Amino acid sequence: MARYESLLDACGGTPLVGLPRLSPTVPEGAPPVRLWAKLEDRNPTGSIKDRAALFMVRAAEEGGRLRPGDTILEPTSGNTGISLAMVAKLRGYRLVCVMPENVSTERVQLLRMYGAEIIFSPAAGGSNQAVATAKQISAEHPDWVMLYQYGNEANARAHYETTGPELLHDLPTITHFVAGLGTTGTLMGTGRYLREKVDGIQIVAAEPRYGELVYGLRNIDEGYVPELYDATVLNRRFSVGTRDAVLRTRQLVDVEGIFAGFSTGAILHAALAVAHEAVRDGRAADVAFVVCDGGWKYLSTGAYGGTLADAEDALEGQLWA
Amino acid sequence: MAIEVRIPTILRSYTGGAKVVEGAGDTLGDLLTDLDSRHAGLKGRLVTEAGALHRFVNVYVNDEDVRFLGALDAKLNDGDSVTILPAVAGGAFGFAAAAAISQHRAAAAAISQHRAATVAARDAAVAAR
Structure with a gap:
């Protein structure tokens, strides 16, 4: 528990903590309904993505795709880039991240600090320009290795082999698992494991519903569903808007003292929905949900203070999860 | 009373x-x-000819x-709220870019095959010595 050979060995094994104040109150004599938070911000770089990054790099090494000194290319502005930068540094690879130039300054600083190189795509061109830039770079450097987290089985396997067993060990009475839906790796891996071990387990997805500016760029015929996604692993899927995500993020720190990013707020919103349903139906429930990361990287959005409307405006057009 | 439907920009x-x-x-x-x-053509953008929801469309009832x-x-x-959205869940930039350059994987696969062949030959x- 307390001593590890290296930082990479300290990945996972995160605490599961009860939320006695945020769990819904049940009528006297009714079965308990409890919320449990899996603190993934306690991973080496502060997010759940450390698990996937480590497994993807190891799988690529074992499969002979990555050799010492190779360059890894990842189009990401988020936590995966930060996790990969740390793993790449410790395992001896170069990491190049492609991202739009309008991402938050903390992210750029963090990535550079961990040693990643960044190629910016112009913000003005929106995501179309970002995609064009990423395409051009990949064409110029076919020898760079792209781990492609959206289709990499090692991403889901990280959670099948670690997150799932940890949850079951710490909470054998688990009835619901709630996590965010991005690459879908957390839900696919943890969900498959828990479905094999726990009868009647409910696997619940919370996906962020961004401001209109984000979707405005999208054409319905050019949509994308990650290759890892298998809808049969899920029981339900909630779409959580910016306002609800911010509200829950603030509630989590205000009531339980857990300072998390906004994707966690979206997940908590869905977790509370299923918890309240269990209370209504008079069923016992142990609802475990994922705290993806801490709130530090999002402070500059200003969305932790002021009115909810202000926060919603501050996050409009941003990929906050 | 009626059902409120949110329409995406597109x-x-x-x-x-x-x-x-x-x-x-x-x-x-x-x-x-x-x-x-009342809005001719809308359904055709959401439902395929086979009568299923289009793969890249997500529809939510009360979220x-x-x-x-x-x-x-x-x-x-009555009173339900329906939201229609293109499928762009989490990390929208990352996966759009990743999907767009997924052909990169074909090139990468060729390179690792080449490497494997080189190693095997060596x-x-x-x-033989």
Whole structure:
């Protein structure tokens, strides 16, 4: 528990903590309904993505795709880039991240600090320009290795082999698992494991519903569903808007003292929905949900203070999860 | 009472620019047929010829994905709120870019095959000595 050979060995094994104040109150004599938070911000770089990054790099090494000194290319502005930068540094690879130039300054600083190189795509061109830039770079450097987290089985396997067993060990009475839906790796891996071990387990997805500016760029015929996604692993899927995500993020720190990013707020919103349903139906429930990361990287959005409307405006057009 | 339907920017050409429209129906399928009678062509963008929801369209009833509620057969009630969105879940930039350059993987696979062949040839040469 307390001593590890290296930082990479300290990945996972995160605490599961009860939320006695945020769990819904049940009528006297009714079965308990409890919320449990899996603190993934306690991973080496502060997010759940450390698990996937480590497994993807190891799988690529074992499969002979990555050799010492190779360059890894990842189009990401988020936590995966930060996790990969740390793993790449410790395992001896170069990491190049492609991202739009309008991402938050903390992210750029963090990535550079961990040693990643960044190629910016112009913000003005929106995501179309970002995609064009990423395409051009990949064409110029076919020898760079792209781990492609959206289709990499090692991403889901990280959670099948670690997150799932940890949850079951710490909470054998688990009835619901709630996590965010991005690459879908957390839900696919943890969900498959828990479905094999726990009868009647409910696997619940919370996906962020961004401001209109984000979707405005999208054409319905050019949509994308990650290759890892298998809808049969899920029981339900909630779409959580910016306002609800911010509200829950603030509630989590205000009531339980857990300072998390906004994707966690979206997940908590869905977790509370299923918890309240269990209370209504008079069923016992142990609802475990994922705290993806801490709130530090999002402070500059200003969305932790002021009115909810202000926060919603501050996050409009941003990929906050 | 009616059902409120939120239309994504990309489909507002069918609703005269309206962000929110109202409709009626006992199921999602009925609602879309009702909407199509006033906003011709809208249903065709959401439902395939085979009669299923288009793969890259997500529809939510009161914030829950209808694919887990019976899809086009999902039951609706007056006062429900329906949201239509293109499929761009989490990390939108990352996966759009990753999807767009996924052909990179083909090139990468060729390179790692080449490497494996080189290693095999070297090993064979070593073994022959």
